[in-house]
Amino acid sequence: MPLQAAESFVVKDIRVEGLQRVEPGTVFSYLPIQVGETFTQAKGAESIKALYSTGFFRDVQIQAQGNVLIVIVEERPTISRIEFTGMKEFDQEVVRKSLRAVGVAEARFYDKALIDKAEQELKRQYVSKGLYAAEVVATVTPVERNQVAIFFNIDEGPVAKIQEINFIGNKVFSESTLLGEMQLKTGGWLSWYSKDNLYSKQKLTADLETIRSYYLNRGYLEFVIDSTQVSITPDKKGIFLTISISEGKKFTVKNMRLAGELLGKEAELKQVLALKAGDTFSSAKLAETTKAIAEILGSYGYAFASINPQPDIRRDLAEVDITLVVDPGRRVYVRQVNITGNAKTRDVVVRREMRQFESSWFDSDKIRLSKERIGRLGYFTETDISTADVPGSPDQVDVNVAVKEKPTGAINIGAGFSSTEKLILSAGINQENAFGTGTAIGLNFSLGKINQNLTLSQFDPYFTDDGISRYTDLYYRSSKPLYYVGDPDYQIKTVGSNIKFGVPYTEVDRVFFGTGIEIFSIYATTNTPIPYQQYVQDFGTSVPGRLQTYNVPITAAWARDGRDSALIPSKGSLQQLSAEVGTPVGDLTFYRLFGQYQKYHSFSKGNILSFNGEVGYGEAYGSKPFPIMKNYFVGGIGSVRGYAPGSLGPNYFNTITGTFQPTGGQSKIVTNVEYTFPVPGSGVDKTLRLFTFVDGGNAFGENINLVLRYSYGLGLSWISPLGPLKFSYGLPVNAQPTDNIQRLQFQVGTAF
Incomplete structure (x- = not known):
């Protein structure tokens, strides 16, 4: 009996027909009438409305057979799958998650209104990225078992490029000055890399905030951005920006x-x-x-x-x-420190870096220092420290440390190329946080034309509970020093092991003490540089042309590293002093002293002025001369650019090759002044930078003659996907005929 013909009656049973996926209990939970209640026309209309509002059904009918109420429904189809074609600008999984948040997802009921809304939202997202010509069309295809497949067909089109940026109302600062503060540009020769001429709503918002800050930081307290007009060309490929401002007075x-x-x-x-x-x-x-x-x-x-x-x-x-x-609010002390997110890293590894202790007064300086120390561990991609009130204790807080771990183990196979070594191959197995203890272990080797190295190392930053670190290594090194042309047998081999302890005495200062053993083997022939021949002849073994000797050194050092980054420092300083003494326990009796000072000063827009100074001094004591294998070499990238690597200092004339060949010196001085700035058009991108430099330095023999070689030039550095790359072009200032000039120098390649 249709609903219209039904009279009021007491419902003795309710039957639901047409269900496929929806459970009957779900229908009963939404029905406003139950068994035993009196059915009326109003109750029937209310029931239909309630079931429609669930979004599960596209048709609902209510009938009566005697005292039995029959609910007949037709379910909406469910979404079997969602596909995207032509989407390149966005990650598809990210888009799927955003659609799920608004009710469009696989296994959910199809709702055309929601699909239309999703289509418009995708278009809006493309517009915010500057893709005004993007077209998004949603296609719904029925499939078996009352399901549909949703296909979003996308034609992204070209990104709209900025043709012109105009300011209206600026009187104090010129348009070129304001444009210089913005990320968005009208394009330049490097725009293919920086993409600064591609319109983005997010970038424009950031630029407007930058302009506002520029005025507010210069006294214009009542500065206002009145309006921003974004105009697009008919072909949707060009953008014109007009920014209207009111500067106000300078306060x-x-x-x-x-x-x-x-x-x-x-x-x-x-x-x-x-x-x-x-x-x-x-x-x-x-x-x-x-x-x-x-x-x-x-x-x-x-x-x-x-x-x-x-x-x-x-x-x-x-x-x-x-x-x-x-x-000031209320004064509080810390009840407890909670650490979360360290699934692998042991709790004590994080806790020992904390400088804010439990049951002590809260100290924001110690909180900041704790966060810095945890971040410097290198085990986490994110570190966040927050405070939480303790319920019922207004003078207490808990400090919550949340970390996000990153993989700390790596198996690396690498290749690189330098103007000196040519092809360099390397490989290694390293674990910075072995078993979550904070201990680092590694096995690495590198193979080049000049140098070959094999090293097994272990570093324990907390060898003792009070922070004394221990570093141990076992190594093999083979070196064919530079300019060995004409003497392929000339070689120095070293096998050794070291142990070194680091003792912190402030948050930024640490002293080091260590010892070890080194076994040297020098192979020489009549073509080997004369100083090496002489050293082998005076102190060699019974085997002609070969010297095998060993050294038991004692080392001591001090370091203070206040740089903001080890890879791309922009401020702070690095200071270190070290001493190495060959003891009479071995064959070599000598000492070497080394000092280094670096200072970085950052200017606006990524401009950095840096200074580096290095001094090394060596001397022998006892009856033997200073060991020649401990000589310093100066020249090349990282030293004095414009001169061939290791070529400065004492040398001798090789009559066979007709060239002057360096032998290194007991002492050295190196100074570098460098001014780094972003590549024009790249904004403040730190990964791609230009630099100019002035270098000076030299290596000296037993008698120090403070005559330095100087050079100046420019270069390009790039933190590329394959590792740091550096080009420099140096012009020697006071080169001598015996010097080996190498103006263009480069180095590229790390493990990949």
């Missing part, structure tokens, strides 16, 4: 005050005020000041301090008074 800080609860530390807080009375207003300096005050209060246990700047603007005088209202 000077008249008064800078502290207010609120200062905890008796007003004098200390005033010392960190980066913005003072008489200065031009700067939002960056204001942010720096509030951050510094919060860090000071945090170091005294006030983890939740807030600093609220309150400006008082006097437009007629172009002056502003700034009052920093300080609210």
Whole structure:
């Protein structure tokens, strides 16, 4: 009996027909009428509405047979699969996840409205990437068992390129100055690499924020971006940007005050005020000041301090008074430190880097230092330290350390090429975090035309609980020194082992002590450089032309590394001193001293000025001369560019080859000044940089004559997918006829 003809009756049973995937219990849970209740026309309409609203059905009917209520449904088809064709700009799995969030996913019910919405959202995403010509068409294909397949057919089209960028309203700063602050450009000769002429909504948003910061940092407190107009050409390949701004007046800080609860530390807080009375207003300096005050209060246990700047603007005088209202909040101490995410790394490996201890006052400086130390371990891609209130204890917090581990083991097979060694092959098995203990072990070898090395090493950063490290290695080295032309048998072989301990005495300083044993074998003929022949003749064995000797050195060193990066440093300094002494226990009695100082200073837009200075000095004691195999060599990349590697310093004339051949020296001096800047058009890309340099240095024999060789030039460095690549072109300044000039030098290749 149809619903329209049904009279009111008491429902004795409910029967559902037409279900395929939906469970009957699901239908009953949505029905507003149950067995034993009285059915009415209103109840019937309400039931149909309730079942439609679930989204499971495309048709619902309700009938009655006697006192039995019959619910007849036709289910919506389910989505069997979702496919994308022509999608290159986005990762398909990422898109699938985003569609799932809005209800479009495999095994879910098909809803045309949701598919249309997904289609429009994909178009919007392409527009945000500058692909205005992108076309997205969703095709729905029925398949067996009441299912459908969804195909998103995409024609991405070309990315719209920026044709012109215009500013309206700028009077203080020129258009070229403002354009120089932006990532987006109208294109240049390097745009194929930097892609800075391809429009992106995200990049434009970032550029507008950069322009705003540029004005606010120069006193224009009331600067406003009035509007941004993005116009596209009819063919959807060109973009025109018009940015309208109001600069306002340039404001000077008249008064800078502290207010609120200062905890008796007003004098200390005033010392960190980066913005003072008489200065031009700067939002960056204001942010720096509030951050510094919060860090000071945090170091005294006030983890939740807030600093609220309150400006008082006097437009007629172009002056502003700034009052920093300080609210330190409550002082808290740490109840416990929780570490999560370290599935492999043992808890103690992370915990021993913590400088914030449990049951002590919260200290923001120690929190920051702890995060830096954990990050320097190299075992984690992410490190996050946060605080959480302890319920019921307003003066306590928990410190939560969340890490995300990365693979720390590697089997590497590598190849490289340099202007000196030619082809270099290398291989290695390394584990930086063996068994999650923080201990590093490795087996590595390299094979080149000049040098061959095989090394087995182990490093334990916490050999003792108080942080003393231990490094041990066992190695074999074979070297055919440079310029051995005419003497293929000339070779130096070394077999040795070292053990070294590092003792930290501050957070950035460490001293090292070690010893070892080295066994040298020198093979020489009548064509070998005369100094080597003489050394072998004076101290060699009964085997003609061969010297076998051994050394038992003692080493000591100190290092302080304050650079922000070991690969691409931009600020900070590196200082180190080391000494090596050959003891009378072995055949060699000598000492070598080495010192190095590096300093980096970063300017805006990725410009870096760096200085490197190295001094090495060696001397013999006892009856034997300084061992020639311990000589320093100077020249080439990493030393004095423009001269062939290792070619500077003492040399002799080889009558067979007709060339001057270097023998190295007991001492050396090297100085380098380098100015690094981004490649024009690449923004502040640190992986591709140009540099200019001035180098000076030399190696010296027993009698030091402080005459240095100098050079200058330019170069290109690139952190390529295959490893660091460096080209330099050096011009010697005061080269002598005995020097070996090599203007173009390069080096490329690491393990891949």
